[in-house]
Amino acid sequence: MAALSGLAGCGSQQESSSGDTDELAHRARQVAEAWDGAAAAAKWRAGYHPMGDVIQLPSGGLHSQADKRALRDRNFILRGELPDASPKDGKVTRRGGRSLQRPVVGAREAYKSLAGSGDERPHLTVTGAKLGTMTVDTNRGKATVPAWLFTLDGYDSPLKRAAVVPSKLPTPPIKPTSDVSGFSLHHLVRIADDGRSVTVVAQHGVCDNGPVVKALETRESVVLSATVGKREKGGHCTKQAKLQQVTVKLDRPLRDRVLLDAITGRPVPFRGLVGPTPSWS
Numbered sequence: 001m002a003a004l005s006g007l008a009g010c011g012s013q014q015e016s017s018s019g020d021t022d023e024l025a026h027r028a029r030q031v032a033e034a035w036d037g038a039a040a041a042a043k044w045r046a047g048y049h050p051m052g053d054v055i056q057l058p059s060g061g062l063h064s065q066a067d068k069r070a071l072r073d074r075n076f077i078l079r080g081e082l083p084d085a086s087p088k089d090g091k092v093t094r095r096g097g098r099s100l101q102r103p104v105v106g107a108r109e110a111y112k113s114l115a116g117s118g119d120e121r122p123h124l125t126v127t128g129a130k131l132g133t134m135t136v137d138t139n140r141g142k143a144t145v146p147a148w149l150f151t152l153d154g155y156d157s158p159l160k161r162a163a164v165v166p167s168k169l170p171t172p173p174i175k176p177t178s179d180v181s182g183f184s185l186h187h188l189v190r191i192a193d194d195g196r197s198v199t200v201v202a203q204h205g206v207c208d209n210g211p212v213v214k215a216l217e218t219r220e221s222v223v224l225s226a227t228v229g230k231r232e233k234g235g236h237c238t239k240q241a242k243l244q245q246v247t248v249k250l251d252r253p254l255r256d257r258v259l260l261d262a263i264t265g266r267p268v269p270f271r272g273l274v275g276p277t278p279s280w281s
Contacts, residue, residue, distance in 0.1 A: 021227065023180040028216040028223040028262040034174035035258055036220040044139060044267065045256050047167025048092045048102050051191060052137025053272035054162035055114070056147075058155045066122035074274055076115035079153070080127035082107040087131075090146035090164045094138070102145075102164040107131075110148045110161045114274060125153035134160040137191055139267075140256045166277055174265040183211070183226045184263040186243055187271035195253030200268060202226045202246050213246045216262075222254060225262040 035041050062068050070076070083106075090104040105113075107129045115126075134147035149158035176184075186201040202211035203226070216223040226246075259268045269276055 024182045024225045027177060027180045028225045031174055031223045031260055031262050031265050032216055032218045032221050036218055038173040040170035040173045041220055041258055043170040044258050049139040050136050050166055050277045051139055051270045054136055054277055055273045056134050056160040058159055059157040067124060070122045070124045074116035075121055075123040076126055077123050078126050082111060082129050092164055093144045094140050095142060104146055104163050107148050110163055114161060127151045127153055136162055172265045176264045182263055185224060185226055185261050185268050188268045189245055191254055195255055197247050197249045199245055199247045201243050203243055211244055211246055213248050215248050215250060217251055221258045221260055223260045223262050
């Protein structure tokens with residue numbers, strides 16, 4: 001587990017009792033029962049939902065810390081022409097040849113999703129773009145999707161941005177709860193290539209041993225429940241929350257099962273290089 005930047009908050013920092021754990025486990029079962037076989041689950045599997053970054057860096061990554069900061073700050077400057085024309089729809093091709101059509105955003109709209117205002121601080125300079133493809137992790141495994149390939153000044157390979165619009169998230173068949181002890185997950189970081197583990201960011205307090213995330217697996221879903229470990233003795237305890245990465249091993253590959261949060265009753269959101277993908281925003 002790797003520590004991330006702290007986040008101010010007022011979440012409970014108390015050690016979970018066995019009663020609280022039982023309540024959270026019961027809630028996870030309720031979430032699984034609500035989703036398994038539901039129309040929302042079928043709609044989820046039928047759609048295109050990115051669960052990996054829709055931005056792919058140039059081969060070898062960015063050259064410097066200044067360029068990495070520019071990407072993080074969305075500081076891009078356009079010094080070239082972007083295509084005005086683009087197809088109306090594009091094909092999302094999954095492994096095994098299955099595919100679906102999704103609307104394609106234009107090059108200018110895709111550029112705006114990357115760039116903020118743009119100024120002379122450390123920045124990345126875009127000199128052009130063309131339509132190509134890229135591979136994205138999705139709710140149905142890896143898929144090949146249309147992508148805008150942006151040429152960057154000083155780089156031999158392009159920065160890629162998926163050009164297809166994600167499907168709308170289905171309405172969850174169960175409402176969030178605040179009646180059980182536990183935390184909602186902050187976001188999904190990655191799914192292992194073999195699908196046998198997921199890495200998420202969970203919240204915990206400054207006076208405990210870190211977050212604990214458990215998985216309830218069914219044939220159609222994986223429900224994650226986040227609590228905190230034992231409270232540490234001594235020291236000054238404040239109402240401050242921290243975020244930390246946790247990798248959760250699964251009994252079998254995730255594949256097209258819905259990855260759910262026990263507290264919210266919703267799919268665990270994915271957050272990429274420049275924020276959540278459009279379907280999560």
